[in-house]
Amino acid sequence: MAHDTASAARTAVAPQLDLDAYLARISWSGERRADADTLRSLHRAHLRGIPFENVQALLGSAPSLALPDLEAKLVRGRRGGYCFEHNTLFAAVLEAFGFGVTRLAARVRVGGGSAIRPRTHMLLLVEVAGEDGGSYLADVGFGAVGGLYEAIPLVPETEARDGVRRHRLLREPHHGLEDLWVLQAFQDGEWADQYAFNREPYEPADFEVINWHIATNPRSPFSHTLYAQRTTAETHLALSGRTLVETYADGTREERSLAEEPGGAVDTEEAIRLLSEEFGIELPPGTRLPAARRTSGS
Template structure:
């Protein structure tokens, strides 16, 4: 069981049950969107099923950021895009929506912030939202990383050395000592380019509690700053039990849980069909016209 640090850096203590605006969520519409028809109770089994359904049911995409559109993170706006609008989103949108659903169902939800690493040698900005969740029937805390676009398909116990495997996709957590008694956690995943048993560090995070307003600030940088890759070219990801599909500009990569990988360059004019058929993302004619000449971002 994870013990949280007592020093929160002066952040206010707030354990309200409505922090994530769960009462505002159209729960029936959300569950229909992700294809979930199971029990509605705050148990570990339900958490696992919900994360799988959400991760495979709502894709990752950044079209709005590429087009320079506002991305408000209040729940009604996120729900309008991802649930009623049938669109995907990036991590902060996924986290806000999933947290609201969990809160509505009675789970205890804590926001966290991470730094994407992927083997980088330098410190990158904290631009990734994720959640720590506690179920009613389990005293352990669980990491729910539902906005990364590449799984995992279920929660991982928030414990040093914890391993998890979902349909052949493998992950592990590592805790490293940090300054001022604040430990740094690292999420690792298997990586095909590191060999059949190779691992890569995906991101690092601390257990310092984050609030919805913290995600608003980070999302503003991710979605508007000229140095953010999310405003320069399109990204889309879809996770399934058997394959992870990733579109980075014109490059489409499909990775399977056995480590095999296929990469190809999209032909001009192929973006619309690829997004519809492979990612479940339907762009409007206006959005397609607003993208670059080949529909793959601003370059």
């Protein structure tokens, strides 16, 4: 009975999804099988096909996580989203393929030093059956250059070269029911923590609360700073506020700053052109990006 309960928690009933439209959006074609090669291929195609952005939160409201709204925005619209949108959509896709999916939450460690942050990042634990089976970590919505390019096996102490990136998972002692899993990326010649998590399942209702907090809390960076990312096989393009950084496969970077309007706002005309041409993000006509709000922390 305990096993049946765990299985039910791990795999939700897949909602209605226009899978053909999604696969066209990410330019993926192939045999629809629930195996490891397909999981990795879908992961890569999603990252390359749908950009990361937080414009809706920046404009003052939490984005909807309802599947029809995610399809309208990320699949049929020329838009992107942040972790809750990307991974909610990707979980529905994987379940439609026949994978078992557990929705998890992580504490982000990038740029945080030793501070313990709340669990505000959504990621996925994917079960793959067959001879290449096992548990895989999938995450198509991490807003940093250290994010996964491909899903990787949930195996500690093993380095995974997922595309042009290098990652590994470590176990870390914790006072909870199980030790933590820590995702690290190899950056600037050393391993750097990206986030920490355990395998406790989170439900859609949990992410509705976290999503609202991240989008509307004035202390959240997503509510006051423009973020956008686009991943290709060779580069990672990231916009944070007025700073645009392009990171290449060999780790070298190019950086430049966008123009600024009086009052501290990013120059809307330049930003909208950049989002369209470089990130593939088309904002609604008349969109005005607000000035960055100064906060005491995030």
